[in-house]
Amino acid sequence: MPHSMSLFVVASLLAFAPLCLCAKSSGGYLYPQFYDRSCPKATEIVRSIVAKAVAEEARMAASLIRLHFHDCFVKGCDASILLDGSRKITTEKRSNPNRNSARGFEVIDEIKSALEKECPHTVSCADILALSAGDSTVLAGGSSWEVPLGRRDSRGASLSGSNNNIPAPNNTFQTILTKFKVQGLDLVDLVALSGSHTIGDARCTSFRQRLYNQNGNGKPDFSLEQNYAGKLRQNCPRSGGDQNLFVMDFVSPAKFDNSYFKLLLASKGLLNSDQVLVTKSAAALPLVKQYAANNQLFFQCFLNMIKMSNISPLTGNKGEVRRICRRVNSQ
Template identity: 80%
Template sequence: MVHYIIVITLLALGLAPHCLSSKTVGGGYLYPQFYDHSCPKAQEIVRNVVAKAVAKEPRMAASLLRLHFHDCFVKGCDASILLDSSGSIISEKRSNPNRNSARGFEVIDEIKAVMEKECPHTVSCADIVALAARDSTVLTGGPSWEVPLGRRDARGASLSGSNNNIPAPNNTFQTILTKFKLQGLDIVDLVALSGSHTIGNSRCTSFRQRPYNQSGNGQPDNTLDQSYASQLRRNCPRSGGDQNLFFLDFVSPIKFDNSYFKNLLANKGLLNSDQVLFTKNGESRELVKTYAYNQ
């Protein structure tokens, strides 16, 4: 899985053209040693703050990983998701995928504060978000990878990009694949990166249609395991309870492993966007099996 998870960190190559807070960022390629001389403790600082945050709240690992994903799918991995509304900027935090949902901003703020004391005006927020995603994966038992560094921070945000580019829980398989292809990612990347749903939570409002009214006919999703559907209905009522949380992977919700894929084989994927990887495309189905059978 390592190769495919690395792909998301490489999206920033050529896709993050602006610089807000980093004096040292040039226009060249990203490389892991970017801060070796200008801020040698940069990666250690990120790792320590993330470790403290995840120890306090295990769910934070998934939130930081998701923050990176939602950043990268809008204008590249440029930290545009961190910007608040101001002047001509309409914050991406207000988009449908992020509103009342995106988390971890205070952890990024803490990392940035420590970083500014250690080496002022040197490390970009975009690189901090990318490193925090990697460290969150490692801390929960997942693979590690070298993070290419040297991203530039955005000077602007894109509310429309956030609303339109990020795959939604009830998108069709083809829509999700198209959104990945627009980022230069293929079907293998789609299935591998979806595996990050082995950690974290989702809100009732993101999957309510599945146990109640998937196709608009008042019937549950026929690809949903019936006993699992009953469990979902107990804490996700037909109306109300929008913010009630459910584990994306009920088997090992805070461990980065392949049980997410095993759940899909059993028709126990929480989100429609998860389960369609197994039910709606032959190539995707075989990839799910590959990951399910081999940790």
């Protein structure tokens, strides 16, 4: 390859390289070595329990990644999603994006219990969520990264934030992008992080309108490949079967790879919020094509998970380190 061409290729890749800056707050920085002295076995303990859970159920990898995402988009990455309801707290678990779909809480409980035995009152639930998402990605075959640590846990939750901030399957492209921008994320982050849908399942209720009534006119979404739509209708009827599960990437449902993007280009994205990356954005489409053509580039850009996991962390003396992830320490 001529030298000038090689420089062009490198420059092109750098243009889409992830922004791997750790978040800064008044309490200090996040950094991967945060527990090296206070709990040196922390990452090893998290990894072993996540590995056991994913070995028992491959779907759990996607569930743990999603749990971290749904936490960070509400009040920042502060483990608010883990709080059960109480007299003072209205749980986020009952929000529309989480009700009957957010899962993996028992895995987080097991990790927290093990860490409390190893180093009491040291490792936050928010950091457990971040580490679990990273480990889940690797276990499914995706890229690895050093997870910046040092988050603390919130003392409250936000049901309204969970309902309003998390992108929904039926949102328009512009609404989804706006929800990312509010969190300090951009178009590259949106497209790359959507690639996590290469693993995991979606419920019938999340995409039914595409099969029967996309625009309120009783007609299906014709941007969905019709043979694929016909197969979906077999187990996602016009009414009933809301909780029936469908893999989002039927080519390699348990493998973290770029086939999700290939399916989008073939008009076989399961969720409307996925397919609009191709049909409703001239800026997103080239990214989809690049990730579909280059698995390593997708892996590189998925490292923008670091950027997402640094949304508004509580550090220093803010928040607390919960002893039990489901409730604040004062309860």
